[in-house]
Amino acid sequence: MAPKKNKTTKKSKGDINDIMVENSPINKINGLNTLIEGGNGFSCISTEVTDSVYAPNLLEGLSNMRQESFLCDLTVTTKSTTFDVHKVVMASCSEYIRKILKKDPSLLKIDLNDLSPVGLATAITYAYSGKLTLSLYSIGSTIAAARLLQISTLVKMCSDFLMQELSVENCMYVANIADAYDLKETKEAAQKFMRENFIEFSEMEQFLKLTYEQISEFLSDDSLQLPSEITAFQIAMKWLDFDEKRLKYAADLLTLIRFGTISAQDLVNHVQSVPRMMQDPECHRLLVDAMNYHLLPYQQNILQSRRTKVRGGLKVILTVGGRPALTEKSLSKDVLYRDEDKVWNKLTEMPAKSFNQCVAVLDGFLYVAGGEDQNDARNQAKHAVSNFCRYQPIMKILTSHVFLFYVCF
Structure with a gap:
């Protein structure tokens, strides 16, 4: 009797190994990758994008948390006022607090008795927002806090504010503030303003x-x-x-x-x-x-x-006499100077027209010696000038002298 043949068992449609999920997200992604790898005329380049409102929103959120005393882990105090803050915020802004917390991260209180409550409050507001309201009335306490806490950007903001506010009425006050807190750039700006x-x-x-x-x-x-x-x-x-x-x-x-x-x-x-x-x-x-x-x-x-x-x-360039044009006999007796706008202006004039003279500046005086009062076609010195002049910047005049001798080479 021949053995019976085993019938092939049909797999049910519910068998896990045979399930095909045609519209799954993984298949869609694999399909996109196939397009990219297949060279379809474009390349995949990563680009960094930034949320422009993220940083301001983060600062605003941290500021709100401080106002609610939520998760505050540090107290900073003056002689009369205490402020609850976050270590991570203050340490990221203040080099002074950063150094203290590096030595003892578990510290819960920092005394800042040398600072005024207004100055410390302003520095904390800046740390949480990057913004603050400045006035000449309270600027001193703000600078004191910024310098002690070693917040260089806040010091720079105060310095710029003082220079922007300079006027005839307050320039001496600004200079004194700058001198008191060693703001060299501000002091120089105030002194320059007062000089001018x-x-x-x-x-x-x-x-x-x-x-x-x-x-x-x-x-x-x-x-x-x-x-x-x-x-x-x-x-x-x-x-x-x-x-x-x-x-x-x-x-x-x-x-x-x-x-x-x-x-x-x-x-x-x-x-x-x-x-x-x-x-x-x-x-x-x-x-x-x-x-x-x-x-x-x-x-x-x-x-x-x-x-x-x-x-x-001012240091300027001078021209003394000479030929203002290329014409041979067109001589000048003017002494000209070039101003900051590179425009030539008349300073004074010599007693007579001349060129080829010797010119020197000694002890603050301008000396003009000799020269020619005209020349011939061969450009030879036929008419030597025996004058000697000294220009006095104080009186803006030329004093003439007579040469005792004149040597021509």
Whole structure:
């Protein structure tokens, strides 16, 4: 009897091994990968994208948590006020707190008794928001907190704020704040502002409160912007006359005035008429020295001193005489200078037209020696000039001398 053949068992439709999930997400992804790998005309490049509101929202959330004292793990205190904060926020902003917590991460309280409540509150607000409201009234306490907590960005914000707020009314206050907290950039900006607006500043009440050292620093400055040295003298006398106790500084302060740059006529009309200049021996000597300087013009080169130096002078390029055009006989006697806008302006003029002269600057004077007053077609020196001129920047005039000899090579 032949053996019976086993019937093939049909698998049921519910068999797990035969389930086909045609629309599953995995199949869709595999299908996309096949498109990319198959070279369908585009490449897959990753790009970083940023949520522009994430950081502000995060800071706002942390700030709300602090206001609710939620998850706060550190207390910072002044003598009269305490603030609950998050260690991670304050340590990320303040180098000072970061160093303390590095030594003892379990610390729960930090005393900051040298800070005012307003200053500390402002620094905490900045740490949680990056924003703050500044005013000249409270700026000192904010800077003190920023410097102690070593928040350099907050110090920079305060420094920039002070420079933006500079005015004739508050420039001295800003300079004092900057000096007190060692804000060098701000102090330099305030001093520059006062130098450039010195006349307006001298009319303010703050000016009269300057110390002797402060006003001396201004009057010693070569770049001080003034219409004339008479103005500097009048401003110095105004400061001296404000308080009788200042009269002991009179001689020392007035040595800073450039009396030698004041004309003889103005010395008589505006300086000699001041009683102190005649009554005080040391002040009177300053006046006599200035008058002698003008009475001896040919000795001025050996009488040069700080009191004969022009204040606020600029370095410029000069042209002396010469041929302004290519025409052979078109000579000039003008002395020109080029200003900051590269425009040529007339400074003064020589007694006569000339070119090929020798020019030198010595001891603050411009010397012009010799030259020719015309030339022939062969460009040979036929008419030598035997003049010698010295330009005085103080009086803006040329003094002429006659050469005793002239050597031509």
